[in-house]
Amino acid sequence: MKNGACAANRLPSRVVAALAVGPIAGLVVFYLWPFTTLLARAINGSTVADTLSRGATWDIAWFTLWQAVVSTAITMLVGLAPAYIVARFEFPGRQLLVGVLTAIFVLPTVVMGAAFLALLPDSLDRTVWAVIAAHVVFNLAVMVRIVGAFWEHLPIDMESAAATLGASRWRIFVDISLPLLRPSLSAAGAIIFLFTFTSFGVIRILGSAGTRTLEIEVWRRATQLGDISGAAVLSVLQLAVLAVVVGWSTRAQRQHARAVDLRPEQDRRRTKSPGERRFVTLVAVGTAALCIAPLAAMAIRSFRSASGWSTTAWTTLGKAEVRPGIRLGIDPVGALVNSIQNAAWASSFAVLLGAVASLAIAAAGRGGRLLDVGLMLPIGTSAVTIGFGMLITFDTPPFDWRAEWWLVPVGHALVALPFVVRTTVGVLRSVDPSLQDAAATLGASPTRAWWNVVVPFLWRPLAVGAALAAAISLGEFGATSFLSRSGGETLPIAIDELLGRTGSLLQAQGYALATILAVTTVSLIVGVSRIHDMTGLAHQRSGSETVDR
Amino acid sequence: MRTRPIIASALALGMIAAACASDSSDPIDPPTAAELPATAAELPATEPANTGPDTDQPAERFTTITLVTYDSFPQADTSINAALDAFTEQTSIGVELLVAGDTGTMLSKAALTVGNPEGDVMWGIDNTFLSRALNDGIFEQGVLFDPENVPAEFLALVPNGEALPVDFGDVCVNYDIGYFVENELDLPTSLQDLAAPAYRDLLVVQNPATSSPGLAFLLASIDEFGADGWQAYWQQLTDNGVQIVDSWTDAYYGSFTWAGGGDRPLVVSYGSSPPAEVIFADPSRDDAPTGVIESTCFRQIEFAGVLAGTDHPDEAAELVRFLGSEQFQAELALNLFVYPANSAVALPQEFEDFAVVPEMSRTLDPDLIDENRSDWIDEWSTLALG
């Protein structure tokens, strides 16, 4: 029986436990401890009763929920087609498309929101439909990356087999691909739900004034009204809803994860018929248009001046003096360098912790599920509560870390960690257990078998995860804007400040910086997929003797 | 000094011990002697002007204190930062800037850390937040700031002298001059005018729940129409098609005809927005494209103070006194776009030319604001947002 054999050759539990120590410690120290410290300080019985008995609380919770559900459903529907073509077809500009999608996902919402606003027809401006449309475009990348990454490793021959049995492309999709994709679909769905449920910037810019999600209300109470305890109660409420959804998704992922014979190489091919070519072109161009339009609007704005077109914003970008004697106090180049450094650290933290966490999660049973859900909690927790929690927790030696530079990349890593884990665990879970058994029968110890058979599947999703983590860190604005900082602004913060001041030049400079951020992100993602594809090619070559031509 | 070694590759997965070790120039570290102005490092022990009892210690006893500010305070390179460097030269007290977020966030953080603050001095609590700051006890009591040339009405806001008024500015309705000329429309001259049919669909304001100028404009209306009358005024504004957005950026760059290509020629912004439009214009220009409706202005006064629980109370007090000095106050206008609280300081030419200091600007008692802020905002939300 599969289960018995699998259990016999499974990784020893002490190794699993050792693997889990790092991520658990990180989670406890940088998330649980600060968060619970804040809750303990802020929450008492009467504030809980007050907050929960307020009608507005439930209105806000209801709005938060339904807009998230609708946004998630539409994003998943719209995202399937681009995920399919990116996973299955080789076409010119494929990596660029993925890069642009990812850039959209990670760019600060203040920038994308403003660019989006310029594009939307007036009748849609500041309605919930504008919000949902923006959520869909922003989160397409999650579908393409998570579902696409899984899809490209599903054996394409299984789809061919269905075709030779008479199934049309649509039947194949419904009967074969969709059921096999379920683990990745529930993973992507959970992440999209998380992001739309905790939406902040998009709603503030594109929603009608006063449209509030729980995340916005937590921020408003904590910072504008000084009602920390009310904010804490709401952030627990928010977390409770998310824990239910994420828990359900994790269960769904496990239930539907089948030992599909995932292929280490990607099964991609060129289009083979004019119809197919038309389909791929249509989807690629359509998706690109959706993403490039706001990016282009942003770049164009950096060249706009009061009297027409101007390159002044770009030519004065590096210069400290705007007019004789007047300097900005914002150093764009320094901000870029800072952002890149943060991203490198955040990505390293996230990949290191993410790799061991994924291995532990895939190898462990119930405990693994707990860790999996635990790692998702930070992105589901209101940024302001984590920031404030850290402030009052890390305030006494030897934990006086309040203004340490590394707190920012650690914060970014916490946000990015679930992406690394989700891209990796899905692949790991689907590694056929019989492979491990096979290795064991060849004389490998369980640990050795695991190292030789399971670990090689890690590199591909980890490379994707590293790029995502770096990109997330580059654009991160929410969580760490509540950490106090000294020196070094990051790009998103510099952009926000430029856009927050009067003067056409400053506004154009803000958009110029945003363009730089977008280009940096796209290059990063495209660069990584290059490496990724090159190594993929190497694998295919070495494995080519098994493919009879 | 703030550049950490650049990590060669964003994808360097291995965390190499050497890389960690080389990452030593923590931005929080006090500046090393080499990084300081030469005079500070090898300071001949001149007596600074405001000497407290402890400051006659040897000059080598260099102390760095932290100035906590909101996020629009310039971090480096400007004349404001140069002035702070000059302070360091004069006193051998180093000043590190710590950005804590917008004013509300900064205050909430300070309130959470009373007694064990993030820094030593705080800059930028304004009169809409002052009462909360004082009630929460974020400022050290009994520090002498020796304010000079500060208007009495500003000082009256802090009867116990916990904080020093350092600057002021106004939130006013700005108008697009070109629009009113082109359409041969008279300017509104009062808050009441804004509700008149002539200005239907022309005004954009910010949500007071999420925006500081939005709150200031609501307070201006409460000052004008009273605690029982502002609701009727806002009903008229709503009926007259006022547009409400969540942030200043959104209003000014999204909806205002001049800056954003929007369709609203009237926007709630700052009294200093017109000179900023000249200074940061591209291409450069000699006249402001926008103006200010004086009677709509609400005054925001900002304060600086010593944070309760600081380890360096004397140095901190000295810094606050310096922040109020003419030397520092002279740099405020062009860097923060506010007016110096020290009335002895002359304004730069651009400000003389294009900024309006309204003769009468509205204010409300900080205690009254603090008591009612939440209720007013809730009431306003129901009324204006439905």
Next chain:
Amino acid sequence: MSHLRVEQIGIRFDTTDVLREATLAVDRAEVVALLGPSGSGKTTLLRVISGILRPDSGSIWIGANNITSLPSHQRGVGMVFQDNQLFPHMSTIDNVAYGLRVAGVGKAERHDRGAAWLDRVGLAGFEGRNVTELSGGEAKRVALARTLATEPSVVLLDEPLTGLDRELHDRLATQLAQLLVEHSITAVLVTHDPAEADVVASRSVQMDQIDG
């Protein structure tokens, strides 16, 4: 006229010509074995015939119909894959009856017909089994039953018996030969084992003979 005709098929991957003017004719109810070393293009030719790959030149005919540009699912060409490609989320009977389901056959009927095919390949009673728990030989037979159940006009067998132990291999080869003859199936078998070709096929062809 032959039932299946492959005429001057050429296909290249990147810069390598994998097939050059490959030509093959198979009569109705004839089983042809394609023999040749690894890399000689045997599998590629099957994939071209089944429509998984599009050739760069040449044409494929079944009877009087040129099927070169028809999509796989409209060709009536069945294929048994080297690694079976059973659908892991479906039970054994659902795998076998999948082609019938796609063709619109009602639930009861396709269940009966699927079960009959399972019976013919010697797996009676396996209907509810989880396909991921089948042995190698069982999985092969399910794959074969799944393909034959749709009654395709041409069946392509891509090394269907590779990787089985000798005894099982020989037994299955005999069964396969019987099945193909019994149901008068037109088939192309790809193998590198001349002995297997002799048992299963009525005629053997070397790749280098048909590929210009």
